[in-house]
Amino acid sequence: MVQQALNGISFGALLFILAAGLSLIFGMMDVVNLAHGGFYMLGAYVALTVVQRTGQFWLGLLLAPLLVGALGLAIEPLLLRRLRGRHLDQVLLTIGISLVIGDLIGLVAGREIRSLPFPAGLDHSVPIMGGDYPVYRLFVIAFGIALAVLFAFVHRRSRIGALIRAGVDDAPMLAALGVDIDRLFATTFGVGAALAAVAGVIAAPVFGVFPGMDVDALIYSLIVVVVGGLGTLSGAIAGGALVGPADTFGKVLFPQFALALIFAIVAFVLLLRPTGLLGRVRIAR
Amino acid sequence: MNRFALAALTVAAAAVLITFPLWSSGWESSRYATTILRDMLVLAILALSLDLLVGSAGLPSLGHAAFFGAGAYGAAIVAQRLGNDDLLLGLGAAVGASALLALVIGLFAVRAAGIFFLMLTLAFAQMVFAVAFQAVDLTGGSNGLAGVHRPQLLGLDFNGPDALFELVASLFVLVVLILWRVRSSTYGRALVGLRENERRMRALGYDTTRLKLSAFVVAGALAGIGGALSGWSLRFVSTNDVGIPRSIEAFVSVLIGGTGSLLGPAIGAVVVLYVERVLPSSIPFAETVLGLMFIVFVALARQGIVGLGRAAYRRVRA
Numbered sequence: 159m160v161q162q163a164l165n166g167i168s169f170g171a172l173l174f175i176l177a178a179g180l181s182l183i184f185g186m187m188d189v190v191n192l193a194h195g196g197f198y199m200l201g202a203y204v205a206l207t208v209v210q211r212t213g214q215f216w217l218g219l220l221l222a223p224l225l226v227g228a229l230g231l232a233i234e235p236l237l238l239r240r241l242r243g244r245h246l247d248q249v250l251l252t253i254g255i256s257l258v259i260g261d262l263i264g265l266v267a268g269r270e271i272r273s274l275p276f277p278a279g280l281d282h283s284v285p286i287m288g289g290d291y292p293v294y295r296l297f298v299i300a301f302g303i304a305l306a307v308l309f310a311f312v313h314r315r316s317r318i319g320a321l322i323r324a325g326v327d328d329a330p331m332l333a334a335l336g337v338d339i340d341r342l343f344a345t346t347f348g349v350g351a352a353l354a355a356v357a358g359v360i361a362a363p364v365f366g367v368f369p370g371m372d373v374d375a376l377i378y379s380l381i382v383v384v385v386g387g388l389g390t391l392s393g394a395i396a397g398g399a400l401v402g403p404a405d406t407f408g409k410v411l412f413p414q415f416a417l418a419l420i421f422a423i424v425a426f427v428l429l430l431r432p433t434g435l436l437g438r439v440r441i442a443r
Numbered sequence: 444m445n446r447f448a449l450a451a452l453t454v455a456a457a458a459v460l461i462t463f464p465l466w467s468s469g470w471e472s473s474r475y476a477t478t479i480l481r482d483m484l485v486l487a488i489l490a491l492s493l494d495l496l497v498g499s500a501g502l503p504s505l506g507h508a509a510f511f512g513a514g515a516y517g518a519a520i521v522a523q524r525l526g527n528d529d530l531l532l533g534l535g536a537a538v539g540a541s542a543l544l545a546l547v548i549g550l551f552a553v554r555a556a557g558i559f560f561l562m563l564t565l566a567f568a569q570m571v572f573a574v575a576f577q578a579v580d581l582t583g584g585s586n587g588l589a590g591v592h593r594p595q596l597l598g599l600d601f602n603g604p605d606a607l608f609e610l611v612a613s614l615f616v617l618v619v620l621i622l623w624r625v626r627s628s629t630y631g632r633a634l635v636g637l638r639e640n641e642r643r644m645r646a647l648g649y650d651t652t653r654l655k656l657s658a659f660v661v662a663g664a665l666a667g668i669g670g671a672l673s674g675w676s677l678r679f680v681s682t683n684d685v686g687i688p689r690s691i692e693a694f695v696s697v698l699i700g701g702t703g704s705l706l707g708p709a710i711g712a713v714v715v716l717y718v719e720r721v722l723p724s725s726i727p728f729a730e731t732v733l734g735l736m737f738i739v740f741v742a743l744a745r746q747g748i749v750g751l752g753r754a755a756y757r758r759v760r761a
Contacts, residue, residue: 249561250503250694250737253694253737254738262728262731264730417577425563428555428563428566429555
């Protein structure tokens with residue numbers, strides 16, 4: 159039971175990291191980035207390559223978000239900016255991006271299931287409440303919490319955070335006040351992509367690296383932001399904290415219906431509160 | 444063109460299409476071409492039904508494979524359980540299952556709009572996928588249902604590849620005619636009004652929620668026909684038929700071909716299936732080509748191939 163609770167919390171922490179980027183991009187740009195799973199998968203494969211070459215997990219955790227973030231930074235001005243104001247078309251565009259990323263990864267890295275070894279020092283188990291528990295999952299929890307605290311601090315206290323809050327509230331007004339909105343949007347998309355890559359690297363030792371992981375990640379991140387609320391940091395935290403344990407316990411208690419149950423929850427939240435439990439009350443069309 | 448000429452042209456085109464296996468039988472690759480064309484027509488049915496939502500009513504559904512899959516499973520399971528390969532029974536089961544599913548999902552989905560409609564349809568389709576994946580007794584789970592029997596009707600057996608092609612092509616023509624009838628009716632015009640200005644339609648006295656729901660059910664039912672044909676074509680139904688990639692395939696077809704016409708989604712389906720099935724034998728990154736094409740069309744030519752063709756035609760005439 160304790161094991162399952164920890165599993166649920168560590169899955170929730172991972173979901174928070176995954177959903178934070180998606181939520182940030184939506185909050186600022188009103189774009190549901192359907193290439194988010196692609197960025198996640200790309201992050202995992204970059205880390206896999208780095209680990210195979212150098213054996214350094216931490217180097218992978220550093221390089222993957224840098225590379226994927228740079229890609230996001232390039233994609234926003236090249237593709238999305240042309241369609242600014244046409245939110246639905248921007249969303250469709252990200253479908254195309256995800257197709258390209260998924261296919262190119264399969265082409266370069268092959269289409270078989272790979273695994274990333276646990277990083278040295280985190281590859282053993284510790285006794286907790288009468289059972290052994292893998293340290294890496296505890297690390298995921300700690301990492302997620304640390305990231306949440308860092309984000310909350312940046313969000314509330316820094317100039318970047320002030321810009322983000324202002325942009326989420328009213329981007330056109332922010333532009334009218336003289337803020338370089340092009341740069342802000344490009345940065346947002348880059349950071350969002352980088353966060354997906356971080357989640358991909360963190361998840362890789364637990365869930366493996368394989369084609370199709372992008373779709374799984376996209377679906378879960380959509381669930382989290384929809385339940386928690388699109389476009390807010392607290393929404394991503396609440397969504398992760400709710401969906402992670404719910405999914406884990408659902409799979410243990412009712413294995414037959416777990417998947418369908420989660421989607422039923424999503425559908426009802428969307429119906430009752432289209433902007434999620436803690437989302438903004440603005441519906442983009 | 445007057446009505447008579449148009450009707451004659453339509454009948455001629457339909458006849459040419461349906462008899463493809465006959466007049467192509469001299470070709471060296473006739474069998475292969477027939478198979479590819481058959482699968483193109485199946486995807487075209489799915490894309491055409493989706494375009495009733497995307498193009499006419501302006502409802503961007505990213506979960507249309509749910510109804511395709513409901514049709515495929517419905518036809519296969521009913522035939523299997525009753526031990527009856529009757530064509531009308533299979534089609535009835537497919538249309539019934541997909542229309543019912545569309546009614547249930549639509550009741551919830553049509554209350555949302557734009558991006559939220561897109562996410563809601565995605566979530567519901569994923570729910571259907573989950574059910575199909577886990578209800579192993581009914582659907583075979585991840586193994587799917589293999590050895591689906593091809594149907595027969597009044598002594599006509601559609602088991603042979605040519606006969607099956609003729610069945611697929613005939614039903615494709617039927618779906619096109621149904622959609623043509625729907626689009627040119629007052630009802631079809633009302634759907635376009637929904638896309639253009641929903642608030643005004645409501646002010647004019649239309650029950651917009653019911654209008655959207657009915658379009659959702661009609662589109663779902665037609666997608667179900669495509670699903671049944673897919674199961675008979677491949678003799679196999681699996682969770683691939685309800686998955687997100689299939690929904691995306693249909694959506695990409697609609698957008699590449701061009702929304703809001705009968706020609707566009709069909710052309711799009713031909714292009715998509717060509718890239719997915721024929722191109723990989725010469726280049727290994729066909730899916731990338733498809734993704735790039737999709738990006739280019741969304742960003743630069745939102746009106747699709749048909750729209751580009753129309754613009755070029757207008758320029759030539761001017």
